[in-house]
Amino acid sequence: MIIYLKSKNLFPYLISAGIFKKDDLDYLKLDIKCSNTFDWVIDIPQKQEKLLVKQTPHYKSLYHDDRISKQWKLYNFLQSHKDLDYASSLTPEVLHFDDSNSILIYKCPNDYITLQSSYKNQEAFPNTLAELVGTTLAKLHSQTMSSQACYTFLTKLEESKLNYQLPYPDYLSDYLVSRIEPESLKKSQSLSWRFLGVFQQSEAVREVVTELVLNHRHCCLTHNNIQFHKIFIPRHWQKLVSEIQDSDKSLIKIIDWEACSWGDPACDLGKAILGYFLFWLNSMIVHPAIEIKKSIQLATIPLEVVRPSIVAMTKAYINTYPKILEDYPEFLKRVIQFTGLGLIYQLLTEFQLQPDMALSHQDLYFFIAAQLLCKPEKFLSI
DSSP: OOOOOOHHHHHHHHHHTTSOOGGGGGTOEEOTTTOOSSEEEEEEGGGTEEEEEEEOOGGGGGSOOOHHHHHHHHHHHHHTOGGGHHHHHTSOEEEEEETTTTEEEEEEOTTEEEHHHHHHHHTSOOHHHHHHHHHHHHHHHHHHHTOHHHHHHHHHHTTTOOOOOOSSSTTHHHHHSSOOOHHHHTTSOTTHHHHHHHHHHOHHHHHHHHHHHHSOOOOEEEOSOOOGGGEEEETTHHHHGGGSTTOSSOSSEEOOOTTOEEEOHHHHHHHHHHHHHHHHHTTSOOOTTSOHHHHHHTOSSOHHHHHHHHHHHHHHHHHHOTTHHHHOTTHHHHHHHHHHHHHHHHHHHHHHHOHHHHHHHHHHHHHHHHHHHHOTHHHHTO
């Protein structure tokens, strides 16, 4: 019988799995703010640690989903290949894997916070932090680019299919680039149907997305769903940055590798850049009575504030891995387009989890996504 984790049976499960003892319950604390229905964060004050508990969402039973086992297999693969030490150092330490219940538990490093939290706490966007992320992604991609073992493992993991693994919700990619099928609609929030209709009617956007998804590069190990809340950095990262420039270990950690594939490096950099666009977009006042251009003017975090971080991250990536421009001449254009595609998937994710918010964001997000997808040259100058 499958165990579905909830707040009332979470700690008993952790005890039965041997992660904790009953006496440990006196000091364990569930971080409500950072937890949701299928992801839990547990504070361990005595050790100054956090545990992250993940379970495949129950509704995923509507179609095959192996995201938990995929992460576990990737973790084991990287751990067993010394020539991929840098890629391995990006992943957190896994403590427990339960295949029958699709549960994965890993440790968050001591004194680490998410990049999202860091930016919110500082209320600033230091270029050095953006450069750190750009450098990290460049090292990940350049190290795995020439790895035959990594290529073999990932293509086998995907059952020899090189279809692009787009981020949650995965099944939506099928009818973003083809016809909307009734069976697919059953799996989606009804409120998202209107947006999918708008998407299908925009021929220019649909053509770019189709080309981007079907004709992307297959180059290296890619995370494919880089987001600021999935990137963990040391709380005192400023003191450590200069010490790790030539290190074979990553200073940051990245979680949630379920969408990884032998994919396009432009996707990872584009998704990272999207984080800055979201700070900009989510600072706008959005209302049906306010025109989109007026909302942009009213942003409390103007694009000019986050633009230096976007430039710094991109330059750091290119400086670390300059050969990418020789091997992949259209790389920068693709980065911008993947940023736009990521914004569309951000909206579709909101329709799944926060449909009312998605409705308010729909017009603005789609307007900006269309610009990024169809006119990437406008953004290359930033």
